[in-house]
Amino acid sequence: MADNRAALAGDRLLAYAALAPSAFLLLLLAGVPTITVFVTAMQDVGMGDTDGPFIGFENFAWVFAEPAFYTALWNTFVWVFGSVALEMLLGLGLALLLNKSFAFRGAARAIVLAPYLVPTVVAVLTWRYMLHDIVGVVNAALMSIGITDQPLLWLNSQGLAMTSVIMVGVWKFFPFVVIAILGILQSIPQEQYEAAKIDGASDFQQFWRITLPYVMPVFLLTALLRTIWSFNKFEIIYLMTGGGPLDATTTLPILVYLKAFSDFEFGRAAAIAIVTLAILCVLLAIYFFFIKRAEARQ
Amino acid sequence: MTAIATRTPASLPRNRDIADMHYLASRIMLYLLAFTAVSVIGFPLFWMLICSFKPGGELYAVPPTFLPNEWTLQNYRDLFVQTNFLTYFANSLIVAFGATFLSLVVGGLGAYSLSRFRFFGIAAFSNATLVCYMLPEVLIVLPLYIYVVKLGMADTLISLIIANTAFTLPLALWFMRSYFNAIPISLEESAMIDGCTRLGAMMRVTVPLALPGIISVGVFSFNHAWNEFLFALVFVSSETNKTLPLGLATWIGQDNIYSWGMLLAGAVLVTVPVILFYLLVQRKLVVGLADGGAKGE
Incomplete structure (x- = not known):
C-alpha cells in the first residue's frame, strides 16, 4: 500500500482536484453546519425564525436549569445502556451458535441477519401492530399462556414504553454484533482448538482460553460503536413513541427535535444539540483511542 | 499397542457409546437452540408478511388468527x-x-x-x-x-x-x-x-x-x-x-x-x-x- 503511493507521488494537482468535491461536500454538510449550530446556540431565535439577536450563553444556562434536559439525559442513558448490553449479549450468543455447523445454517444466518436489513419504518410498523393493546399478537400470546390477564399497554404506559422501545431496537440492531463477531470467530485458527482438545481442555476452557481472547478486542470495539450509534439514534424511538407517553422515552436527540420543530425554539434546541455533541465527543475520543491502540498492536 | 488393545476390548465400545450419547445430546441442544432463536427473531417479519394477506376483519380479530382463514390481495x-x-x-x-x-x-x-x-x-x-x-x-x-x-x-x-x-x-x-x-x-x-x-x-x-x-x-x-x-x-x-x-x-x-x-x-x-x-x-x-x-x- 505504501508502494502504491510512493510510485506516483508527483501528481499533486490531480490529487487535490480529485479530492476537492468530497472535501467541499463534507465541509458543506458537516463542517459548516456544526459551526452554524454553535452560532445558533448563542442566539435568541423566535417562533418560525432561523436567526435572532446574540444572547451569549443564555441558552446553555437555560439547558442546565431545565428539568426536561435531565430527564432526557437519564432516558438516553437507560436507552443506550439497555440496548447495547442486550445487543452485545444476544449478538455474542448467536454468533457462537451460528458458527457451529448444522443443517440449514445458511438459512438460519440469513433469517438472523434480516432485521438489520429491514428499513426502520418497516420494523416499527410491524412491531407497533404486534404490540397493539387490543389486536396485537404479543398480548394475545401472553394472555393465552396466562402470564397476564389484562392486555399490557406496551407503548402507552410510562412504565413499559422504554422497555418496548429497547426491545424493538435490540431486535433491529443486534445482527450487526453477530456479523462483527462471526467474522472474527471464523478467523480463529482451528489448530488451536485441536491442540486444546488433545490436552484435554473442556468446552468451557476452550471458550475461556481461546475464543474469548480472540473475540474480546472486536467485542469491545463493536460495543463502543453500538454505544455511539444508539446515542445518536432518532427515528426508531420517534416512530415508536414520539418520545412519549409524556417524556418517558424522550432521549436527547428526540428533545433536540421537539424543541426545534415542535416548539420552534431553534436557539435552545441548538444548545441541547451542542451539549449532546460534547457527550458524543467523549465517546468518540474513547473510540479513537481504542482504534489507535489496536493499530499500534498490529 | 496390540497389548493394550487386546487388554481392553470390552470397555472400548462402552466409552464410545457414552461419547455418542454426549454427541447426540449436544446436537439436539444445538438444533433446539437454533430453531428457537430463528423462530423468535424471524417471527415479526413472518407476521408482517402473513398479515398483509389477511382481510380487514381478521386483522382486528381478538385473539388473532395464525394463518389467514382467507387469503386476499x-x-x-x-x-x-x-x-x-x-x-x-x-x-x-x-x-x-x-x-x-x-x-x-x-x-x-x-x-x-x-x-x-x-x-x-x-x-x-x-x-x-x-x-x-x-x-x-x-x-x-x-x-x-x-x-x-x-x-x-x-x-x-x-x-x-x-x-x-x-x-x-x-x-x-x-x-x-x-x-x-x-x-x-x-x-x-x-x-x-x-x-x-x-x-x-x-x-x-x-x-x-x-x-x-x-x-x-x-x-x-x-x-x-x-x-x-x-x-x-x-x-x-x-x-x-x-x-x-x-x-x-x-x-x-x-x-x-x-x-x-x-x-x-x-x-x-x-x-x-x-x-x-x-x-x-x-x-x-x-x-x-x-x-x-x-x-x-
Whole structure:
C-alpha cells in the first residue's frame, strides 16, 4: 500500500482536484453546519425564525436549569445502556451458535441477519401492530399462556414504553454484533482448538482460553460503536413513541427535535444539540483511542 | 499397542457409546437452540408478511388468527388505489439513486486520491470523514434546515439527495479507499506505459477491478437513503414530495383511519427492493460489513 503511493507521488494537482468535491461536500454538510449550530446556540431565535439577536450563553444556562434536559439525559442513558448490553449479549450468543455447523445454517444466518436489513419504518410498523393493546399478537400470546390477564399497554404506559422501545431496537440492531463477531470467530485458527482438545481442555476452557481472547478486542470495539450509534439514534424511538407517553422515552436527540420543530425554539434546541455533541465527543475520543491502540498492536 | 488393545476390548465400545450419547445430546441442544432463536427473531417479519394477506376483519380479530382463514390481495389493491404509495415509491427511488450516484462519483474520485497519493493532511482528512459519519443526524438537520429555507430549497427532492450524502459520502470514501488500496498500482502503470492517461488508467483498469466493491458501496448508500427518515420529515411538507418512510410514518400516526392491512402491505413492498439488493450482493455484503465493521453502519 505504501508502494502504491510512493510510485506516483508527483501528481499533486490531480490529487487535490480529485479530492476537492468530497472535501467541499463534507465541509458543506458537516463542517459548516456544526459551526452554524454553535452560532445558533448563542442566539435568541423566535417562533418560525432561523436567526435572532446574540444572547451569549443564555441558552446553555437555560439547558442546565431545565428539568426536561435531565430527564432526557437519564432516558438516553437507560436507552443506550439497555440496548447495547442486550445487543452485545444476544449478538455474542448467536454468533457462537451460528458458527457451529448444522443443517440449514445458511438459512438460519440469513433469517438472523434480516432485521438489520429491514428499513426502520418497516420494523416499527410491524412491531407497533404486534404490540397493539387490543389486536396485537404479543398480548394475545401472553394472555393465552396466562402470564397476564389484562392486555399490557406496551407503548402507552410510562412504565413499559422504554422497555418496548429497547426491545424493538435490540431486535433491529443486534445482527450487526453477530456479523462483527462471526467474522472474527471464523478467523480463529482451528489448530488451536485441536491442540486444546488433545490436552484435554473442556468446552468451557476452550471458550475461556481461546475464543474469548480472540473475540474480546472486536467485542469491545463493536460495543463502543453500538454505544455511539444508539446515542445518536432518532427515528426508531420517534416512530415508536414520539418520545412519549409524556417524556418517558424522550432521549436527547428526540428533545433536540421537539424543541426545534415542535416548539420552534431553534436557539435552545441548538444548545441541547451542542451539549449532546460534547457527550458524543467523549465517546468518540474513547473510540479513537481504542482504534489507535489496536493499530499500534498490529 | 496390540497389548493394550487386546487388554481392553470390552470397555472400548462402552466409552464410545457414552461419547455418542454426549454427541447426540449436544446436537439436539444445538438444533433446539437454533430453531428457537430463528423462530423468535424471524417471527415479526413472518407476521408482517402473513398479515398483509389477511382481510380487514381478521386483522382486528381478538385473539388473532395464525394463518389467514382467507387469503386476499385487497390490502395491496387498496394501497395502490386509495393512497399515494406509488408517488412515495417513485420519490424514494429518485432520492436513493440520486444520493448513491452522487456519493459514488464524488466519493470514488476522493477515495482514489486518498488511496493513490500522499499529501499533507491526508490522515486528518480520513479521520474527519469518520467523524462526519458519526455526527448525530439531529445535530446536522438543524442548520441544514436553516440553509434549505434560506436557499428556497424547502420541500424539494434535490435537497434530500444532497442532505443524504452527508452520511453516504463518508461511507463511500472509507470503503472505496480500502478497495482501491487492494489493487496494485503496477497495473495502472502498465496501462500508462501503453499510452493511457492517468484518468484513463483509472477508468479502464482500477475501476473495473474495484467494481464488486463499488457495487456493494452503492448498495449500502442506496439502503441508507432508502431508509432515511429525519431529513424527509423536516424538509418535505407536501404530499407529492414525500418519501416512503415519511409516507408510511404519517399513516402510523392515524391507525384508526388507515387500516393495518394497508400499512403492512406497504411495509412488505418497502422491504422488497432491500431484499433484492441483498440477494444481489449477498456474499460481498457480509464480507464488507465484517471488514468495514469499524467504519460504517
